[in-house]
Amino acid sequence: MNEITELLGIRLPILQGGMTWVSDWHLVSAVSEAGGLGLIMTGSAPPDYVREQIRAVRAATDKPFGVNVVMLNENVDDLMQLMIDEKVPVITAGAGNPGKYVPALKEAGVKVVPVVASVALAKRLERAGADALVAEGLESGGHIGDITTMALVPQVVDAVSVPVIAAGGIADGRGMAAAFLLGAKGVQIGTRLLAARETNIAQAYKDRVVAAGDSDTIVTGRSTGHPCRVLKTKYMKEILRREKEGIEPEEFELLMTGTLRKAAVDGDLEGGSFMAGQIAGLVKKEETVAEILDDLMDGMRAAFAAQEGCFK
Ligand code: TUI
Numbered sequence: 001m002n003e004i005t006e007l008l009g010i011r012l013p014i015l016q017g018g019m020t021w022v023s024d025w026h027l028v029s030a031v032s033e034a035g036g037l038g039l040i041m042t043g044s045a046p047p048d049y050v051r052e053q054i055r056a057v058r059a060a061t062d063k064p065f066g067v068n069v070v071m072l073n074e075n076v077d078d079l080m081q082l083m084i085d086e087k088v089p090v091i092t093a094g095a096g097n098p099g100k101y102v103p104a105l106k107e108a109g110v111k112v113v114p115v116v117a118s119v120a121l122a123k124r125l126e127r128a129g130a131d132a133l134v135a136e137g138l139e140s141g142g143h144i145g146d147i148t149t150m151a152l153v154p155q156v157v158d159a160v161s162v163p164v165i166a167a168g169g170i171a172d173g174r175g176m177a178a179a180f181l182l183g184a185k186g187v188q189i190g191t192r193l194l195a196a197r198e199t200n201i202a203q204a205y206k207d208r209v210v211a212a213g214d215s216d217t218i219v220t221g222r223s224t225g226h227p228c229r230v231l232k233t234k235y236m237k238e239i240l241r242r243e244k245e246g247i248e249p250e251e252f253e254l255l256m257t258g259t260l261r262k263a264a265v266d267g268d269l270e271g272g273s274f275m276a277g278q279i280a281g282l283v284k285k286e287e288t289v290a291e292i293l294d295d296l297m298d299g300m301r302a303a304f305a306a307q308e309g310c311f312k
Pocket of ligand 1: 070093143
């Protein structure tokens, strides 16, 4: 037990990353059942979809769970109200500043864990009343900031007194041990869970993650101010080329619209946007969520044990 497991009422200090069109009730309930914290994705989804997912998770497990609110969602006000109405135990919130929603959420008993990519936002959100923070480095899949996990986590840990959860580039026990040594009290895992058996996405997506090596992601969207790490596909390389040539932001948005869903639901290798982190090269096979969480914990213990007496 540590500050994060106590705060969130979970057995293991492992949060599942909120992954757009990936983390629906199947994965979320499996992670929560296995002792971590599953989080329902919102992405660009409408509130009605999210409400259904919350109810489906509640039907599948009585363990704590959460919702990851993407601040760029056009219905973010309604989503935050939904969190309050449904008394969701925990929210994480990324891709923006959720500060103005914190008082009402906390008033309703919702634990608030913003995802930050800089020390400045970490400090601002601690002042706003965040219960904990996820510090997410640029190794992550999806929307990213511009600091690595290795550099970001200890700087956020030193800047705030709420517990910090490390994210970005962590997929096994060694990475988890490293995060704890940097001062994190928990980890957020995304990419490795993409290939979990319970993850309800197209098999082609899982296969691409399992086949990926260290250099198989690229970052699109820098030209629009919304950089996004995705698996290298012909379509994404073409989009990146167009961006470098100076494509208009409107045209870029048009090319990207619906691509996340195409990847997760249809496994569309031609037109999909397969978000994944740089650590995809470490994901070698499809496994159950329980196997993944056990491996993370066992691997972390082994990593710490291997260091014992090393520097005497
Ligand atoms: O949010 C994420 N990752 C995501 S969200 C997403 S879905 C999406 N939908 C519509 C448009 C774009 C994406 C896919 N992946 N991670 C958390 C995260 N937040 N990483 C970085 C940040 C971040 C970056 C800048 C948070 C705040 C920020 O600045 C806000 C400010 O006001 O300073």
